[in-house]
């Protein structure tokens with residue numbers, strides 16, 4: 001149903017998808033329900049998706065973000081200097097778009113009889129506009145239309161119109177900024193730990209000096225998501241619970257409750273070593 005671009009890491013709709021519309025409608029409803037219930041989703045739709053959802057204009061800049069190869073090609077065509085030759089001779093394009101669908105190349109005219117109309121210096125702007133319209137609108141009309149319908153069934157209404165596309169994206173996906181000061185401020189402690197406990201001081205000292213990747217892994221380890229809710233990490237349930245005396249064992253977590261089970265490691269170095277080992281090697285759920 002969706003395509004995934006390994007370079008941009010964006011998800012986009014598959015225009016040639018044969019899935020029935022209600023499948024896309026269902027995905028739209030799930031995204032809407034998540035938004036309604038304040039659940040942050042780890043999806044990575046191209047920003048164009050949010051622009052289309054709130055009805056903002058999509059242009060070449062957006063195409064360059066979501067589909068860099070195509071965007072660069074179209075931009076080159078627009079920026080081509082006339083003194084370097086005519087666009088018609090250099091690019092040899094006509095008013096159509098070629099697709100590979102299920103292993104076969106299909107040619108779709110952008111205007112009536114487009115395959116016989118060459119792209120020239122004079123009409124290239126029109127060509128680029130039509131191309132983008134086809135790419136982001138026409139080619140995914142059925143799939144995106146159903147998705148939008150599903151989304152609007154849950155989250156339609158005037159409030160959506162007050163959002164900009166980036167705000168909508170943030171509400172659905174959270175932000176990427178990991179403010180661990182916020183996380184520390186909102187953290188709670190259990191079973192003998194408190195903010196002034198030596199182990200807890202060591203923990204935060206280690207956590208604050210972590211790389212961005214390790215911070216994400218720590219969040220993933222404890223809460224099963226590396227996404228940050230819109231109101232920030234201070235709003236996350238994050239509990240550090242004492243899990244027995246000093247030991248060689250690794251820390252564990254109860255992700256459903258946002259609890260880190262941290263043994264009372266004797267030194268900061270040991271805590272760092274055990275913690276990093278645990279988060280680097282965590283793979284989903286295990287029985288403790």
Ligand SMILES: *[C@@H]1O[C@H](CO)[C@@H](O)[C@H](O)[C@H]1NC(C)=O
Pocket residue numbers: 057058059129132133134136137
């Ligand atoms: C896509 O369709 C919408 C709605 O019909 C239109 O407003 C918009 O201009 C189109 N986008 C492009 C890039 O042509």
